[in-house]
Amino acid sequence: MTARILLTGGAGYIGSHTYLALVEAGYEVVILDSFANAAHDVPDRLAQITGQPVSLFEVDVRDQSCLEQLFSAQNFDAVVHFAALKSVGDSCADPLGYMDCNLGGLIALMQAMAGNGIWNLVFSSSAAVYGAAKQLPIPEATPRSAANPYGYTKLVGEQILTQAAEAEPRWRHGVLRYFNPVGAHPSGLIGEDPNGVPANLMPYIADVARGKRDRVQVFGNDYDTPDGTGVRDYIHVMDLARGHVLSLNALLQQGQSHTVNLGTGRGYSVLEMVQAYAAACGHDIPYDIAPRRAGDPAASYADVTKAREALGFEAELDLDDMCASSWNWVSRGP
Numbered sequence: 001m002t003a004r005i006l007l008t009g010g011a012g013y014i015g016s017h018t019y020l021a022l023v024e025a026g027y028e029v030v031i032l033d034s035f036a037n038a039a040h041d042v043p044d045r046l047a048q049i050t051g052q053p054v055s056l057f058e059v060d061v062r063d064q065s066c067l068e069q070l071f072s073a074q075n076f077d078a079v080v081h082f083a084a085l086k087s088v089g090d091s092c093a094d095p096l097g098y099m100d101c102n103l104g105g106l107i108a109l110m111q112a113m114a115g116n117g118i119w120n121l122v123f124s125s126s127a128a129v130y131g132a133a134k135q136l137p138i139p140e141a142t143p144r145s146a147a148n149p150y151g152y153t154k155l156v157g158e159q160i161l162t163q164a165a166e167a168e169p170r171w172r173h174g175v176l177r178y179f180n181p182v183g184a185h186p187s188g189l190i191g192e193d194p195n196g197v198p199a200n201l202m203p204y205i206a207d208v209a210r211g212k213r214d215r216v217q218v219f220g221n222d223y224d225t226p227d228g229t230g231v232r233d234y235i236h237v238m239d240l241a242r243g244h245v246l247s248l249n250a251l252l253q254q255g256q257s258h259t260v261n262l263g264t265g266r267g268y269s270v271l272e273m274v275q276a277y278a279a280a281c282g283h284d285i286p287y288d289i290a291p292r293r294a295g296d297p298a299a300s301y302a303d304v305t306k307a308r309e310a311l312g313f314e315a316e317l318d319l320d321d322m323c324a325s326s327w328n329w330v331s332r333g334p
Ligand code: NAD
Pocket: 008, 009, 010, 011, 012, 013, 014, 015, 032, 033, 034, 035, 036, 037, 038, 059, 060, 061, 062, 081, 082, 083, 084, 085, 086, 101, 105, 124, 125, 126, 127, 177, 178, 179, 180, 181
């Protein structure tokens, strides 16, 4: 029998790519999204890619009565929970708003799930739970800490899952700690499209590549890294999406809870990213060296051993694929 999955935040960047991976894997998927940070044409684009209509509920995940109606009307086997706010900077300006959305949303969702006997949950966590990790590559057993309110919502979110499972052993969770997701679907129909000035590196480089902004600001070139600029574990969003299919398979077929890093296991510097993107778009990307950004660690990349052992997950797409797919998306003018 086909398993039926609720995808919260399924119109967003990672959620929309995961929708496609789940449909391709044979899952029946229903999207719940408030469109707080998604374009309204994403479901049509998903339908265009799959050739199937998208089942969608425009609902805030904190809306308990809507969740109750949805869960009692539909027989879900599992939930993949992406819906959350994700800007580190905004979370520092509005910590309460972030706690309300990210933690209030998670609790409302889990209560509705428990009330309807649904115990399988895949949770979008983040390398943000490692704070300023001292050990590289970063294994899952690294002590967790939060460097900002956004990271705190992910850390407490993980603790909520653990404590719920201690009280009710039927809970099964897949906690997926993403490193730096980048890239886009090969169709060029969906991808990352942030509002306003991008806070993250890759969408900023993409804006410079397409002439929307003048120059990339490289935040620091005096770190203890090979070229002095910050090093991160960039992972293609298509690989990340596949990781969610494997996580769901482990929950639904083996009943195995797991907490794993999703990264490639290798880091690239800011300057390597700029150069790789220039090769993908076919022209130079101008940049300036700017001061360090407060709170940034010099380097962060995943220990991927556990993802391989627990899920059989290994990233397959390389930096050229990440940049080429991003350019294919942004050069069409999302
Ligand atoms: P995104 O903003 O593109 O997607 C989030 C989606 O959730 C959006 O479609 C938004 O409209 C929706 N949403 C937000 N609040 C909601 C609410 N209260 N009710 C219903 N829908 C709501 O972000 P993304 O990059 O796709 O991130 C998805 C998840 O992965 C988030 O939980 C994020 O914290 C986590 N994550 C992202 C990154 C990253 O760098 N992109 C890294 C680690 C973890």
